[in-house]
Each structure stands twice: as C-alpha cells, then as structure tokens.
Amino acid sequence: MMPGSVEPSKFILLGIIAVVVIYLLSGFYFVQPSEHSVVTTFGKYSKTVEQPGLKWHTPYPFQSNEIVNVTNERRVQVGFRSFATSNSNSGVQDVEDESLMLTGDENIIDIDFVVLWRISDAANYIFNIRDPEATIKIVAESAMREIIGQTNIQPALTQARGEIQSATRELMQRMLDEYEAGVNVNIVQLQKVDPPQPVIDAFNEVQRARQQKEQLRNQAEAYRNDIIPRARGESEKMRQQAEAYKEEVVNQAKGDAQRFVSVYNAYTKGRDVTAERMYLETLEDVLNNANTIILDGNSGSGTVPYLSLNELRTPSSSRSSPQSTEQTGQ
Template identity: 50%
Template sequence: MPWKDNEGGPWGSKGGASGGPKSNNGGNPWGSTGGGTGGGNFDDIIKNAQNKVKSILPGGKKGFILIAIVVFALWMVSGFYTVGPEEQGVVLRFGKYIETSQPGLNYHLPAPIEKVTVVVVTTTRNIEVGFRKGVDRGGQSLMRNIDDESLMLTGDENIVDVNFVVQWYVGDAADFLFNVRSPERNIKDGAESVMREIMGRTNIEFALSEGREQIRQEGQEMLQEMLDSYNAGVLISSLLMQRVDPPQTVIDDYRDVQRARADKERFINEAEAYANRIVPEARGEASKLIAESEGYKAQVIARADGAAQRFISVYNEYVNAKEVTKKRIYLETMEEVMKNTEKIIIDDASGRGVIPYLPLPELKKRSSSNQSGEVR
C-alpha cells in the first residue's frame, strides 16, 4: 500500500525528523512530546506565561505588592463624588440607607460597599390634572381635555369641569426614593382625590365665582397633609386653578342662565337704588309738610289767642267806659274801612248856600291809575 513505508499510518512517521529513529511517543498522531520541531505541551505554555510576567515585573513579590497598593489607592479615590447646588446625595451601604449628603465634594466607601444616588431637589415640577398640553405638527401649542379626570360632582349634584396644575419639588431625597414607589403618580392621584372631595361639598355657584381661591388654597393644604402622612418627601409649592367651568356640552345653556341671573340681580339693584333715592325724598317732603303744618297751627292758635285777648281787653274797657269805648271802636272801624277808599271832604261851614261841584270823571280816572299802580 502507498502508506506502508511511513510505518506510522497516514499521520506520518513515529520518529523524529525524516528518516530518523522511531520515537517513543507510542504512536501519538500529534507528534513528538519532546522539544523537537513538533511544539511544546501545556506546561511549557504556563512556564512561558510566567516568564513573560517576570520580565514585566522584575521585582517578583514586591512588584505584586506595588500593583496591589496602586489598585487599592485607585479604588479608595473612586469614592469621591460631587453633589450639585440643586441636588442631594443618598448614600446606601450594601443597599441600606446611611445618610443624605449635601451639595459640594463628598466621600463614600467605594463600590460595592457603598453607593450614591443623586436626586435633584430644588427644581419645581408640574403635574397637570384634567388636561394635557402638547404641540401640533405646525408647532402650535394645544390643550387636550381628559374628561375622566376633569369632570367632578359638586355638592348640589351638578357637574363641573376642573383643570388645575400641581407644582411640587423634592423636600427629602431619602423619603422620595424609598417611601413611595411612584411619587408622581401618587401626587397626581392624591391631587385628583382631594379636588373631588372639595368639590363634593361645594355648590356650583360658589365654585364658579368667588370660591376658586378658597378651593385652591384648601386643596393645596389637604394634598400636602396627605403626602406628609405617606412620608413622601415631597413639598407642594403651589396648586394653580386653570379652569372651573360647566361641561362643554351644556356651557352655552349655563351661560344663558348666568346672564339671566345677572340681569335679575341688576334689576334688583336698580330697584333698590331707586327706592333708596325716592324714599328719603318722600320722607323729607313729608317731614317738611308736617313742619309747615305745625307752624301754621301754632301761628293760627297764636293769632286766635291774640284776638281773644284783645277782645277781652276791649270788653273790659267797654265795661268801664262804654261811651268812650264805643267812640273808639267806631273811629277804628271807620279808619279801617275808609283808609283804602277815595275820599272827598266837604266843610259845611264854607260851602253853605253853594252847590258843590264834584269832578267825578277825574276822580274815577285817578282811582283807576292808583289801582293799576298798586297791581304793578
């Protein structure tokens, strides 16, 4: 056969180099186990690796110690870390909370002994309840209402659409990380629950008008108390009421009702203003008439009293001197009667035996002119 001359089968000669003596490798098809051209075994590979390491570290054990010291120093230096001015660092030792580090350069035992989680604590974050803000394809901002969150039942069994924003920040980083699994979800659910509770004992008229500020303040306080009971490490900085309106399906009808009520209030106010103006005027006029009547009454009574007293005095004089009193009364009466009439006096002594001439037309003209002058 063609391979008989090899005496080693198809893998070649059992000996060394070509034509050499037979090897003692027992017919190993991988070649000689010696140091010939067939290659070294596994022990040789390990010795070669050791020789290479010794060539790199000529100091022997001292070199290994030096490397260990350098590696340990680098490991210890890796424990330095920096906390920003808006952050807090939470230090964990084998997963257990140890302390909270403040802003600046800090140190912790390197991993895997201790680990630091840095939390931003001063940044104000917003949570929208009842709506979501977004941007359309044209870059314009838009707002989408979430009816499941915004529609709430009031105390007088009406439905109101409420949108508000909760602004919050982290007060305690450790509580924020470990006491609540999903802080933002808890804040959102808590805010919605608090707002529903407040609306459930508030009338719709109060909620839509002057009660918004009171609802906002009360909601913020109740939400903070709830989160404090959870030790959530969250502080509510503000609760902003965005919109409190009736549902969109009935808002037009509701506004008509509101306008009618506003007109009613306006008419009532105008009527009250008119009454407030007319009633005092009428009362003043009545007081004036009463005062004038009282004055007239006093005047008439005084005049009657005076006339009565004069009559009594005249009567007393008449009783004492009848003739004198009669003549005096006669003269006073004639004086009162004759003072406004045109008089012509004729002396009997000088006109005896002569018919007097009386210019009656001239006297009449004079009397008419006097009367017209008095009228003017």
C-alpha cells in the same frame, strides 16, 4: 529562576492592590449645588449630604447613594395631558375621569389644573412614598374635589378661582406632610374652569339670564335709592310746613284771645269809655274805605253844594270817582 524575571506572586499582589484602589475610588461621587445625596448602609438610611462638592462613601455593597435634585420645580397635570404634535406645536387632551367634579350646589364642573412642586426632604421623598408622581397626582385630585365640593358653581366659575387655588394648595400640603412625603407644593394653577361641554350652551343661557336679572335688580335699586330719599325729603318738607302753619295758627289764636281778654278787662273797668272807643274804631274802619260825599240841602242858591271828601284825601283817585259821584248825586 531566570535572572530579571518577576515572580507571579508580585503580579497577583499588584493586581489585588489595583482592584482595591479601583474599589475604593468607586466610592467617590460629586454633589451639585442643586442636589442632595441620600446615603444608605446595607439598604438602610444613613445620612443626607446637602453640601455640594466631591464626596465619598464606602463602596457597594456596604453603602450606596442616590442623588436627588431638590431645586428643580416639577409639574403634575390633572384633568388633561399636553403633548407635542408633528408640526412642533403642543396639543391638549382632556381626561374627563379627572376633570369632571361635583360642586357644593350639586352641579358638574370641568376643571383642568396644574400642580408645581419640588422636593423638600430627599430622604422622606425616597423612602416614604413609592411612586411620588402618582401620589402627588392622586393627592391633588382628591384635594381639588374636596374644595370644589364646598364651593357653588357660580363663584367657582368667576371670582373664587384664587380662593380655590389657595385652599387646594394648603390642603395638599397638609396631606403630603401627614404622609411625610418630603414634598413642598409651590403653586396650584387652574387652567380651565367650565361647565361640561354637552351643557355649556344651556349654561351660557342661564348666565345671560342671571346677568339680566342682576342688571334689572341694580336698576331697581338705583330707582329706589333715588325715589325714597326724594319722598322722605318731600314728607319732611310737608311736615315742617304743617308745623309752621300750626305754630302760626296757634300763636294767632293766642294773640286774638289775649287781645279779647285785654279788651274785656278794659271794658269791665270803664264800660262807657270802652264802648265809645269801640264804636269810634268801628266807624273808622267802616268809613275809611267808604266814598263820602257831603250835600247841603238848605242852600238856596242855584248850585248844588257838593263836597267829595275822598278827592280831598286822595287826589290821585279823582279820575276814578266821577261815576260814583254822579250815582250818589242822583
């Protein structure tokens, strides 16, 4: 061996050591705060690393890892596809096979919606569903068809949009949990809810007719709410007036009857006195409004003795009495 030469075995040893070091270093990997790492041993699930930082696992082929972003919100489009055009604008293509659905009252409706979801369990997401995007899209379409099948077309087009979104999200989450998909559905957002394009004009006519019907019904309700209380008030007023008149007539009749009984009782106690009193009261009532004049026929003078008792009693009425006085004198 020549002086200063290195034995070949040492080179081999250094090479082996370098390969081993490189091999061991290949087991290092870095996990970001928004990521989880799923570690498998000979292809079987071993553990999930959730803490961020520099991590290490036994290099391949013993162990391997797959990094999954668990905070990124993913998006699935159902019923349409958006695309970018040449002038940097976005376009939309309708997919009728996905968007046309049957409502609870057997009408067809065209629905486009978006599902926003994220990964909640990285291991289940990797091992339990083969094609996550396609699975979530199929589940979303199935859940929406079921909810729409329980909803009439009129509420679906107007006030029930929020209820449809909430019910679809809950149904999707239950289905994905049954699959153990490791997915959390954040939002189901309706983009378009319309009748099918070929019948949209006829549907709008129906909508206008329904709005007119509703307007007329509201007007009729307003008229009824106005006229019925008024009629009830009038009837109550008439009833109260009738009750008052009834009370008045009954009380007057009772008073007259009581007065007659009193007179009759007095008459039975003193017939002559009562008869005379009644005679005098009757004369008083008769003569009270009579035009009374006294003439003395025994007077021998040339003047006619004339005395008007009415003028003596009511001086203010003397202006209207001469004509009646002359008629009496004649």
